[in-house]
Amino acid sequence: MGFQKSQLQPFTRNYEDNSSESGFQFTFYCDICQDGYKTRFIESRTYKKTGLFGMVGRALSAGSDLVGQYGVGNAIERGVDILNDRKQGMSPEWRKEWEDAFEAAQNEAKEHFCRCPRCKHYVCEADWNEQDNLCVECAPRENVELTAIRAERMVDEMKEKAANTSVFKGDIERRQTLCPECGKPSGEGKFCNNCGASVALTKCPSCGNKVSIGTRFCGECGTKLN
Numbered sequence: 039m040g041f042q043k044s045q046l047q048p049f050t051r052n053y054e055d056n057s058s059e060s061g062f063q064f065t066f067y068c069d070i071c072q073d074g075y076k077t078r079f080i081e082s083r084t085y086k087k088t089g090l091f092g093m094v095g096r097a098l099s100a101g102s103d104l105v106g107q108y109g110v111g112n113a114i115e116r117g118v119d120i121l122n123d124r125k126q127g128m129s130p131e132w133r134k135e136w137e138d139a140f141e142a143a144q145n146e147a148k149e150h151f152c153r154c155p156r157c158k159h160y161v162c163e164a165d166w167n168e169q170d171n172l173c174v175e176c177a178p179r180e181n182v183e184l185t186a187i188r189a190e191r192m193v194d195e196m197k198e199k200a201a202n203t204s205v206f207k208g209d210i211e212r213r214q215t216l217c218p219e220c221g222k223p224s225g226e227g228k229f230c231n232n233c234g235a236s237v238a239l240t241k242c243p244s245c246g247n248k249v250s251i252g253t254r255f256c257g258e259c260g261t262k263l264n
Contacts, residue, residue: 042170049144050151050160059132060085062139070175071158075150077143085134218250 054074061081108234129249152166153159154173161173170177217224219235228238239248242256242263255262 049148049153052160053147057136057139062136062143064143064147065142066143066151066160068151068162068165070161070165070173073162073164075147075162077146078134080139080142082132082135084129084135216250218253 050066052067052069052072054065054067056065056076057084061078061079063079067074083132086254118198145163149157150171151160151162154161154166154176156176165174166231167174167177167179169179179210216222216232216236217233218228220233222230222232224230224232224235224237228236230237237250239250240263241247241263242249242259244261245256245259247257247258248257249263253263
């Protein structure tokens with residue numbers, strides 16, 4: 039049967055036992071954010087004692103070759119096995135050490151947690167509203183909430199403005215105007231960049247569409263211009 043913990047009631051049920059044969063340590067968790075506080079490690083005096091006997095026993099057993107004819111080595115080796123078996127079974131002394139260490143760990147962890155009188159949760163300092171003496175779930179911090187609300191409203195306004203902004207979705211066609219004199223691209227001005235001839239636009243007499251000087255037919259209605 040496994041070792042059963044003592045009847046000591048923890049100040050919070052949200053904890054983890056990290057103890058081992060060599061010592062005792064516990065982690066207590068915040069009921070809101072689940073951040074943990076790990077208590078200091080307490081070395082087991084029982085384990086240290088049995089471990090020392092085990093080392094001495096193994097050393098004496100190693101020297102039994104020198105005195106094997108007297109049968110001393112076998113007796114010592116059997117004694118070491120008995121000590122190791124007791125250690126595996128968790129002795130009453132070890133259990134008492136666990137209880138004392140658990141009580142000390144609780145006293146240590148209590149300094150890092152606050153108990154909310156409304157919801158009865160134990161929370162860390164980050165989730166404690168020191169002004170109202172309640173956890174942040176029962177009494178949210180006003181300055182934090184106001185800042186969050188302002189940020190959310192700012193994002194909503196940005197989305198609203200973006201949704202109401204007209205966005206051009208048509209295709210842009212880039213055309214090059216050829217100079218009627220030299221036949222080369224004239225650029226975007228009123229005169230050709232290459233020869234200086236005028237490239238001003240004129241109107242089609244039929245539909246009024248603006249066309250470049252020298253164009254033979256209107257691109258909109260097909261009327262012959264020259």
